[in-house]
Amino acid sequence: MKKNMGSADKIIRIILAIVVVALYYFNVIEGTFAYILLALAAIFVLTSLVSFCPLYAPFGLSTCKMKK
Known part of the structure; x- marks a missing residue:
């Protein structure tokens, strides 16, 4: 599996997950x-x-920065 998620994408997903868990908890x-x-x-x-x-792969999307 080739990485296709950048740092900002990962942080946003984790924050959203924390918000959902908090909403459920309360x-x-x-x-x-x-x-x-x-x-x-x-x-x-x-x-x-x-x-x-896996949803990015079929569309060729990537949010990670390419290293040269």
Whole structure:
């Protein structure tokens, strides 16, 4: 897997995941909607850790800076 996520992309995804977890913790979101958002948050954290987003690959997208 070639890395296709830059630092800003990873930071934004982790911040969004933290916000979703906090909303769930404080009972702002609940039910099926909460579980869907928590699953999405987990995917955000996982893709941030491996620096690869499978949805970017088919479209040839990349947010990481290329080194020369």
